[in-house]
Amino acid sequence: MEDFDLCIPTKIIFGKNRIPEIGKYAKDYGNKLMLVYGKGSIKKNKVYDMVIGSLNKEGLEILEFSGVKSNPVLSHVNKGIDLARKKNIEFILAVGGGSVIDTAKAIAAGILYDGNVWDFFSGASKIEKAIPVLTVLTIPATASEMNGGTVITNEDTKEKFGFIDEHLYPKVSILDPTVTYTIPKEYTAYSAVDACMHLLEGYFTHNDGWFPVQDRYVEGLVKTIIESENILLDKPEDYDARANLMWSASLAWNGLGTAGVAGAEVPCHMFGHVLGAYYDIAHGASLSIVVPGWMNFMVDKKTKIFARFARNIFDIKEERDKDAALKGIRTFKEWFEKIGSPTSFKDAGIPLNDIDSLVDSTFDLAKVWGIKEYTKDDIKEVYKMCI
Amino acid sequence: MEDFDLCIPTKIIFGKNRIPEIGKYAKDYGNKLMLVYGKGSIKKNKVYDMVIGSLNKEGLEILEFSGVKSNPVLSHVNKGIDLARKKNIEFILAVGGGSVIDTAKAIAAGILYDGNVWDFFSGASKIEKAIPVLTVLTIPATASEMNGGTVITNEDTKEKFGFIDEHLYPKVSILDPTVTYTIPKEYTAYSAVDACMHLLEGYFTHNDGWFPVQDRYVEGLVKTIIESENILLDKPEDYDARANLMWSASLAWNGLGTAGVAGAEVPCHMFGHVLGAYYDIAHGASLSIVVPGWMNFMVDKKTKIFARFARNIFDIKEERDKDAALKGIRTFKEWFEKIGSPTSFKDAGIPLNDIDSLVDSTFDLAKVWGIKEYTKDDIKEVYKMCI
Numbered sequence: 010m011e012d013f014d015l016c017i018p019t020k021i022i023f024g025k026n027r028i029p030e031i032g033k034y035a036k037d038y039g040n041k042l043m044l045v046y047g048k049g050s051i052k053k054n055k056v057y058d059m060v061i062g063s064l065n066k067e068g069l070e071i072l073e074f075s076g077v078k079s080n081p082v083l084s085h086v087n088k089g090i091d092l093a094r095k096k097n098i099e100f101i102l103a104v105g106g107g108s109v110i111d112t113a114k115a116i117a118a119g120i121l122y123d124g125n126v127w128d129f130f131s132g133a134s135k136i137e138k139a140i141p142v143l144t145v146l147t148i149p150a151t152a153s154e155m156n157g158g159t160v161i162t163n164e165d166t167k168e169k170f171g172f173i174d175e176h177l178y179p180k181v182s183i184l185d186p187t188v189t190y191t192i193p194k195e196y197t198a199y200s201a202v203d204a205c206m207h208l209l210e211g212y213f214t215h216n217d218g219w220f221p222v223q224d225r226y227v228e229g230l231v232k233t234i235i236e237s238e239n240i241l242l243d244k245p246e247d248y249d250a251r252a253n254l255m256w257s258a259s260l261a262w263n264g265l266g267t268a269g270v271a272g273a274e275v276p277c278h279m280f281g282h283v284l285g286a287y288y289d290i291a292h293g294a295s296l297s298i299v300v301p302g303w304m305n306f307m308v309d310k311k312t313k314i315f316a317r318f319a320r321n322i323f324d325i326k327e328e329r330d331k332d333a334a335l336k337g338i339r340t341f342k343e344w345f346e347k348i349g350s351p352t353s354f355k356d357a358g359i360p361l362n363d364i365d366s367l368v369d370s371t372f373d374l375a376k377v378w379g380i381k382e383y384t385k386d387d388i389k390e391v392y393k394m395c396i
Numbered sequence: 397m398e399d400f401d402l403c404i405p406t407k408i409i410f411g412k413n414r415i416p417e418i419g420k421y422a423k424d425y426g427n428k429l430m431l432v433y434g435k436g437s438i439k440k441n442k443v444y445d446m447v448i449g450s451l452n453k454e455g456l457e458i459l460e461f462s463g464v465k466s467n468p469v470l471s472h473v474n475k476g477i478d479l480a481r482k483k484n485i486e487f488i489l490a491v492g493g494g495s496v497i498d499t500a501k502a503i504a505a506g507i508l509y510d511g512n513v514w515d516f517f518s519g520a521s522k523i524e525k526a527i528p529v530l531t532v533l534t535i536p537a538t539a540s541e542m543n544g545g546t547v548i549t550n551e552d553t554k555e556k557f558g559f560i561d562e563h564l565y566p567k568v569s570i571l572d573p574t575v576t577y578t579i580p581k582e583y584t585a586y587s588a589v590d591a592c593m594h595l596l597e598g599y600f601t602h603n604d605g606w607f608p609v610q611d612r613y614v615e616g617l618v619k620t621i622i623e624s625e626n627i628l629l630d631k632p633e634d635y636d637a638r639a640n641l642m643w644s645a646s647l648a649w650n651g652l653g654t655a656g657v658a659g660a661e662v663p664c665h666m667f668g669h670v671l672g673a674y675y676d677i678a679h680g681a682s683l684s685i686v687v688p689g690w691m692n693f694m695v696d697k698k699t700k701i702f703a704r705f706a707r708n709i710f711d712i713k714e715e716r717d718k719d720a721a722l723k724g725i726r727t728f729k730e731w732f733e734k735i736g737s738p739t740s741f742k743d744a745g746i747p748l749n750d751i752d753s754l755v756d757s758t759f760d761l762a763k764v765w766g767i768k769e770y771t772k773d774d775i776k777e778v779y780k781m782c783i
Contacts, residue, residue: 010411010573010636010639010643011411012410012411012414013408013410013411014407014408014409015407015408016408017404017405018403018404018405019403021400021401021402021655022401023397023399023400023401023402023655023656024397024398024400025399027399186397221616221619221620221623221624222616222617222620222640222643222644222647225612225615225616225620226613226616228612228616229608229609229612229613229615229616230609230612232608232612233608233609233612236608237608248397249397252397252656253397256397256609256656257609260652265647268408269410269639269643
């Protein structure tokens, strides 16, 4: 095992009808908060009413800042920072999915920083402080509710960058699986894909060998996510399936899966982030477009690991590693198809007429993220395998 | 899934040669600390020197309080509280295993409490505050380094009681697997047994059904603990086996395995705690004495769960649930025997001439812990199956 530091200080409040508890926790962080949310879906499913009701009950002063879109953008973050500064906001409550929480974290960091908040994303500067962030999660996928990460797209540079810092862990996150009943079918699928890939990136890329604590953790959660998503295809209001998907997604990217693992990288997220920045497609969809192609590109280098994935996750019995690996890749791709997540550019309706520019951006991101061993030719080859 | 609250704020510093970092973290909690340790084994393996060196480097004032024994006792805790009060101690550093850390936590809670610290253990009072505790772990087993629990024996009443409180999470815990190389063979075995049973108590006792996130988490870690312990029988200095055992033991009882699980109880710990209080045997040993008997007593009520345990942990292929369950129980017992942990009173050299008194104490503890469905006859029957 590799050395690691790990601290996950977020308090998780999980269960049915627990959103009205938010006021009780929020009041510990001040009187004046910014309520960050998206395009208003929280007003349709009563989450907004529950949150406002609970905050009002504690007499808290609320400044609303809505309009966060998926693949959240820097310009919107900067607007939030200006507004929060003007109104002397003490803490932020994010109500939504990963995009909303990531926007809230970026505002929380930017508000106390003299320079451009993008400095944290580009690596030009390091966070020294942030105002507290609390969350009410409505779309499980990114685990932003239980980690110190944030991912924002800079529209000017077409860069979708993220970073992780201990100051950005939410203080409290409320997870109520019942509010996820109404997530559209395709977005539930994207959530499942995203959570699986958070778990599997390290599993596929770590140094050869077997990290029994972490690899079994990953395998167990991926199996659970796949099973839960399969149940939800027919029964979107199955509480246990929603609960298992929601909690698995948090556990998928809160640091536990990779703590102690040597050599874990996130190449599929690298490809996916570039696609997201170029074509503004949902993050989970960008991953399922890339993953089968990437796996086929890597299968000869990672035969043993893909074979183990096939056997331990899909119970594939093929004796030869290569056969098992290929069958595992096919099975994973067929699962994407079954749940309705696109598995190629064509499938997603992306023309791919600008492949060289995509390749250049991916190559640049690989350098920023320290993902080695990908030449421009390799990257182009991966994209070609995803057409 | 059941509703839950979960927060594990302890910062884990894991890896080779990291103990000298303790001073850097300690200085954030004050200038005057109590250093709690056991019978002095930390002086033989250089841990003491590393800790003192690091604390001195930061100019911290150290009050030593040693002599903690396994199955740590209330009288010693009270001595520590008196001493810490007299010297105006600001925080505590525990260097040792679960007994040392539990003693440190009890002192940390007692020092700020007007009454008798036993009130927290008996349930007569609830902690409102505690001074900070940091730990350097030298014996993995109890997960006290990553949870809010403490277990102390009251010598007068022969009660071994524990409780859990959010104020008792260590702030920082340093885990260096290399310092566990010199743990005697039998104590490594007891550690492995204890960690397995932390995981399996909930797994065996929860409401019927399958909790896929938590049950798979448990299965993966138990398999890893068994494999690691098997490697250590021959190679006590295998770093990865030590590291996997150490990290698994922390993950085994930090709250993740039972969060969201309905109906989890800890009956084997109940029996084991009473044995520990009566005969002062190592905690892990008390568990391996009780577990096979308890499983045989329960096999008809829990056939499905024991069958799943047998299949998923030991890869047992028997088709009939009862056959699989019985073979799983036998295999688990054989593993205890192989690693040198006693599997009966006789094996542990305990005469068991006072079974009625044991039964009464166990029955009382069942009430305190809210473990239902055990009549005195049931308890006697379990003990008889362990003779």
